[in-house]
Amino acid sequence: MDFTLTPEQVELQKRAHDFAAQEIRPVAAALDREPDPMKRFPWDVLEKGSRLGLRTLALPKALGGAGCDNLTLCLVGEELAWGDMGTAVTFDQTWKISHLFDKLTNDGQKERYLKSILEDHRFHMAVGMTEETAGSDNIIPYDSPDAGVRTTAVREGDGWIANGKKRYISNGGIAKLCIVAMRTDPTKGVSQGMTYFLITPDMEGFRYGKIHEKMGQRLSLNAELIFENCRIPDENRVTEVNRAMEARRQFFPGSNIEAAATVLGTARAAYEDALTHARSRIQGGRPIIEHQAIGFMLADCFAEYEASRRLLHYAAWTVGQKGLYDPKMGFMTKCFVSESSYRIATRALEVWGGTGYMTDAPMEKYMRDVTSFLHSDGTNQVMRIRSMKFL
Ligand SMILES: Cc1cc2nc3c(=O)[nH]c(=O)nc-3n(C[C@H](O)[C@H](O)[C@H](O)COP(=O)(O)OP(=O)(O)OC[C@H]3O[C@@H](n4cnc5c(N)ncnc54)[C@H](O)[C@@H]3O)c2cc1C
Secondary structure (H helix, E strand, C coil): CCCCHHHHHHHHHHHHHHHHHHHHHHHHHHHHHHHCCHHHHCHHHHHHHHHHHCCCCCCCCCCCCCCCCCHHHHHHEEEEHHCCCHHHHHHHHHHHHHHHHHHCHHHHHHHHHHHHHHHHHCEEEEEECCCEECCCHHCCCCCCCCCCCCCEEECCEEEEEEEEEEEEEECCCCCEEEEEEECCCCCHHHHEEEEEECCCCCCCEEEEEEEECCCCCCCCCCCCCCCEEEEEEEEHHCCCCHHHHHHHHHCCCCCCHHHHHHHHHHHHHHHHHHHHHHHHHHECCCHHCHHHHHHHHHHHHHHHHHHHHHHHHHHHHHCCCCCCCCHHHHHHHHHHHHHHHHHHHHHHHHCCHHHCCCCCCCHHHHHHHHHHHCCCCCCHHHHHHHHHHHC
């Protein structure tokens, strides 16, 4: 086993860390409190990050990106989320969809969007699946014609007419390109009746709806995607008709692992702040870190952080190794790391005592942020259900 990072990985990790320290952290806490979601969205920071090359890290070199592998994306994602989880998620979502864009779109589609993706520092992407009556049913999937995505695309002439509504979609409201799953055969379950389409905000009959208010990850946006007789040209169809689920399984293996990297970055920030506080806060005549009750909690934070990080790096490494990737490793890494991160943030808040509960301390934001990944990217119950058949 060789855990040494390549010089390129170390450089990118440092670039991301410096960026998080200098650009993300100074504004994140104040923006988090801004009530208007559009005003709190950190456009300036995201643009600066894009100019540093962070936005296009996941696009292959042949398409003009940095061609980073899953492990490198995890290293960068952890550093960005150490700065602020919402900001990291906006980048990570665009990375995840870059994988889909690379693997699923044809040459004509690439030609239409690639120039803008590369040159427009505000070009972020989204993937739309979840709906009011269809959350986990799309992901497990519960494969009945009566369950899953209800947004339909019906063939008409040389295109499709789409109707329906997505919700909770990350980067919704600002994404310039969305890959959206629609039901194209209502007589089949989602595995055999769903197709991906490319959607841009200028398309007639499509609009962004409500921006959802969230307890954490508040510097990222989640929105509704609304389709009202939206006409989609067939050239925007991404997969073979009814084959979206198959394509997602085949080409999207590292998604849960990348998600785990962002939640871990926030947990690390909480742990570090807990250490700092425990060294300087005096009670019982000495720094509280010298009381076993506090020292034990910090030692547990250390162990859970390190265990999570090793698992995450191993899982991410397997994504690029032929024949080594194991789906349950991806699902359970997201479960393990998000639940460890939740415990780390909870202990870190306790180390700060009552002060940690006050909103001018950093700890409550960490708690709110880490909670998101118990549910996002598929709930942890669903991750376990999906793992079962691979045990
Ligand atoms: C921050 C955030 C970002 C998101 N970003 C996106 C995005 O970009 N794109 C997108 O499409 N979606 C996105 N989502 C939606 C997310 O994928 C769904 O919220 C998630 O899949 C759960 O769906 P649901 O909320 O409808 O919960 P439900 O499916 O209603 O689940 C409710 C509870 O029931 C449990 N449950 C459900 N089915 C079963 C079962 N068969 N057996 C046992 N237990 C079950 C679940 O684990 C959960 O505890 C995002 C969500 C969040 C919170």
